[in-house]
Amino acid sequence: MGAGLxxxxxxxxxxxxxxxxxxxxxxxxxxxxxxxxxxxxxIVMHVPTAxxxxxxFALSAFYSARYLWKRRAADDSGAVAAAEVxxxxxxxxxxxxxxxxxxxxxxxxxxxxxETSILVLLLIYAAYFALRSAxxxxxxxxRLSAAYNLFAxxxxxxxxxxxxxxADSTLHPNxxxxxxxxxxxxWLETEGVRIGQLGDVVLALQGLEQRGxxxxxxxxxxxxxxxxxxLLEPTFELASGKPADRPEFPGQQFLLAVEAVDLANGRxxxxxxxxxxxxxxNSRTFWTFMAANLGFLGLFIWLYRLRxxxxxxxxxxxxxxxxxxxxx
Amino acid sequence: MNFLLDPAIALYTALAVALSVWIGVFIxxxxxxxxxxxxxxxxxxESPARPAAAPRATLEVRGGRTxxxxxxxxxxxx
Numbered sequence: 001m002g003a004g005l006x007x008x009x010x011x012x013x014x015x016x017x018x019x020x021x022x023x024x025x026x027x028x029x030x031x032x033x034x035x036x037x038x039x040x041x042x043i044v045m046h047v048p049t050a051x052x053x054x055x056x057f058a059l060s061a062f063y064s065a066r067y068l069w070k071r072r073a074a075d076d077s078g079a080v081a082a083a084e085v086x087x088x089x090x091x092x093x094x095x096x097x098x099x100x101x102x103x104x105x106x107x108x109x110x111x112x113x114x115e116t117s118i119l120v121l122l123l124i125y126a127a128y129f130a131l132r133s134a135x136x137x138x139x140x141x142x143r144l145s146a147a148y149n150l151f152a153x154x155x156x157x158x159x160x161x162x163x164x165x166x167a168d169s170t171l172h173p174n175x176x177x178x179x180x181x182x183x184x185x186x187w188l189e190t191e192g193v194r195i196g197q198l199g200d201v202v203l204a205l206q207g208l209e210q211r212g213x214x215x216x217x218x219x220x221x222x223x224x225x226x227x228x229x230x231l232l233e234p235t236f237e238l239a240s241g242k243p244a245d246r247p248e249f250p251g252q253q254f255l256l257a258v259e260a261v262d263l264a265n266g267r268x269x270x271x272x273x274x275x276x277x278x279x280x281x282n283s284r285t286f287w288t289f290m291a292a293n294l295g296f297l298g299l300f301i302w303l304y305r306l307r308x309x310x311x312x313x314x315x316x317x318x319x320x321x322x323x324x325x326x327x328x
Numbered sequence: 329m330n331f332l333l334d335p336a337i338a339l340y341t342a343l344a345v346a347l348s349v350w351i352g353v354f355i356x357x358x359x360x361x362x363x364x365x366x367x368x369x370x371x372x373x374e375s376p377a378r379p380a381a382a383p384r385a386t387l388e389v390r391g392g393r394t395x396x397x398x399x400x401x402x403x404x405x406x
Contacts, residue, residue: 005365012358012361016354016358019350019354020347020350020351020354023343023346023347023350024343024347026343026346027339027340027342027343027346028339028343038339302357302361303357306357306360306361306364309364309368310360310364313364313367313368313371316371317371320371
């Protein structure tokens, strides 16, 4: 066994132990999240698989571009392998997201912009595999599918990152991924700009007062079409500088929070929080999440290289059979 | 089997299931990886003994006349 092979085998064994550790940490190290209970643990599987999907499809596009440039069969194998593994991870992200949605939103699928865009992405790459299987001529198959793959890759960032954020209304917790990051929120004033909008919900700051060591905002909330109008009173701890009570939006699972106040000028920074927002503010969750990202990336590299190897071997075997069929 | 879903131990049941799935996936991948490596090694070993993939030609002399070389070429490599 060569040194390189020994190193690769050791890395694979380490990956096995690493991922097993992540599975254990997911259940035993991460604390239950307020409002989500044990469902919040799925972030350790859901988000890394979605990130690896991005890496996989980008790598697949890179191989396709290199194939079109150099016309090497190995590049075509690399593109197919990365796309296949990316498709697998994309499906896993969709399934784990649906499981999360069922717990938090009460339904596996509700055509949320995030769900719809990832389904479209899956269909685009399913079409890539369909295209490959529909063409018999090998050269033509490789050339056309490589060109298609480049177009598919262009849609990927839009579908994964842009489209869900363009939508006015999504239940997906967009701000959950980076520790400390928040949605922008909106500053409202009691004596100025009183009305603002978060997503498709209209907020009107009716008043702001201090009760002991907390500030209380009186906010009128109107959902689209005035289906629900309610007066909510989120509070803010002046001593700690953190949101306290976060009342729930009427008829929705968003929470309304005051993230900052300026009592002297009657101003409050209001923001919405979807279930799952702020999961990573817990350090144990954060580090398990980062370890999972690394582990899934390693797993992806192993899988796609293995698949590319198998494709190359299949090709070599096919050529070997052709040679055997030649007349003696 | 309902005791496995008891809230007190449901988390450990889920952990055991997830860990079993990962171990199963890992063993499967390890075996496929080993099989692929072995197959590649065997193909590499036998490659020199195989007929050359490049065009071959034979020259025959029949009745004192030299015939056209007959080439045996494998189909275009994919």
